[in-house]
Amino acid sequence: MSSCIRNLIVRLTLKSPSLYNRGVHGLVTEAGTEKIMDKSCAVYTLGTFNCSRSFCSTASLSEMEPNPSAKSTGKPSELVTKKLMDKEDEYVKTLFYGLMKRERGMLARAITLVESTNLKKREQARMLLSQVLQYNKGVMAHSMKAFNAFRIGLSGPPGAGKSTFIESFGKFLTAQGHKVAVLAVDPSSSTTGGSLLGDKTRMPELSCDMNAFIRPSPAKGSLGGVTRTTNEAIVLCEAAGYDIILIETVGVGQSEFAVSDMVDMFCLIIPPAGGDELQGIKKGIIEVADVVVVNKSDGDLVAAARRIQTEYVSALKYMRPRSRVWKPQVLRISSLTKEGIPDLWKTMQSFQHSMVDSGELVSKRNKQQETWMWNYIRDHIMECFITHGGVKNILPELTKQVRSGLITPGTAADKLLKEFAKES
Incomplete structure (x- = not known):
């Protein structure tokens, strides 16, 4: 109205x-x-x-x-x-x-x-x-905008400076009147299952900003760099009035980019001197990135950051574009000196406007909803399988036989699946 x-x-x-x-x-x-x-x-x-x-x-x-x-x-x-x-x-x-x-x-x-x-x-x-x-x-x-919030996924290898970047980028956005929510996924221990959840300590200024909300969550063994409930957390943040949602994944590799299925824009953050042109040509996380950010472009690392930027610009030419209206870009920034952050935000806004005007963002979100529906189905089926009465009855004996080498793991899995299908 x-x-x-x-x-x-x-x-x-x-x-x-x-x-x-x-x-x-x-x-x-x-x-x-x-x-x-x-x-x-x-x-x-x-x-x-x-x-x-x-x-x-x-x-x-x-x-x-x-x-x-x-x-x-x-x-x-x-x-x-x-x-x-x-x-x-x-x-x-x-x-x-x-x-x-x-x-x-x-x-x-x-x-x-x-x-x-x-x-x-x-x-x-x-x-x-x-x-x-x-x-x-x-x-x-009743809003004049196409969507309530702009969802941005941030991923990259360990040591790329993701948390430091979010601190500088988040303060830049709140200074312009935006309300920023940060959903940070913390890796869980493979031994104890616990998580440190120390992301707020690395964002001291943003944590005290009343226009920002930072929520660290444990990965709980979920693959892809995000948690099973990250998508729901995004919806809740939008309802609470946050117009920019930043999702920081755990330190990931080439094949962990599940965050791209829940955001409008996927931003890959890499450190300078982190690889060569061949690394950029590899299929995987590189080909789903909408923008590649070379961080830590300051001090003695400026020359290395410029070199890796040039190499990635050349490598991205071999990638098949995923959008009709947008070509991935490679930018250099420094989270320490704030250099390049305003230009990065302009690039992100240009991406958002292009995707909204072309209608691709609407279809992208619709497809993401379907993708996560199937993810939930897979998770629920696994839970039903583990708690199934027939499976629980024969599982100890089959596990004992697999460990002793009497049957193969594949044979045991087939028996368990038949038992599950028989009474389901």
Whole structure:
């Protein structure tokens, strides 16, 4: 809803006791009710406007929850009726309303909920995500932008300076008025399963920025450099009002680029003198990068950074372009001196505009949703297999026979799969 129409409704509401409905076919007067129906069929209820007219407030907090931090920007009112949440428990309601109020603490709790493996909490997470997706769809339907947030994936080998880059890049973005969410994936120990989760300590300035949110999460053995729930965390951050989402992966190699299936732009960060032209020609993570960033281009490493930039520019000529409107670029930056960061942001904005105008970004996100659906199916099937009663009964004996060399691992796997299929 545009601001002028919104202000008109404000004046009409203040002057007249009659209330107005904006349905699919326009404004309709309906005595005793006051609702706005958006394109996603989510019902937003308008209460009595306050004096500033920048947000709505209601007399009954039990029926709906306001968002006092929302501004009159042409988006729908951030008030959701109790009908949308009547089947959910109080904790899910608290988290949902907290996200609408842009509370960072509630966002952290919501991410913790979706990361939980507890069956009850996983059901709560599904309820929360369902409401958040419906809310995001309603906001986007009334927004002038194509998407609520710009998702950027950051990957690269260990020692490339990803965390230092996020510190400098994040402060640059918040200084321009953006709200930045950083989802950092920390490697988990193969021995104990624990994770250090020390990403915030390497971003001291950004951690104290009120326009930034940093969330480290354990990889928990997930391959590809990201966690199983990173995609859900992105959705929650968007609902909390963050317009730029940075996803930092663990230190990865040539074949670990699962993050490219959940972001709008994939940025590969490499250190200077990290390889030769042949390394750039190799298939894998290089061919899915939208921009290659040569970091640490300062001091004695400037010459090496220039050389590796030239080599990668030459190597990328052999790659088949994945987009009709964008060719991967290679840039040099210094996270220490901030040199090159403004030019990198301009390049990212140019990429975003080109992809949105061509319609490729819409199709890309649609394809990503399908990809992650199949990923969840694979994860769920594995969980069902491990917890299957018939499999659990014969697994110890088959494991003993495999270890002693009586049967091959393939034979044991076939027997387990037949047992699983027989009773499934």
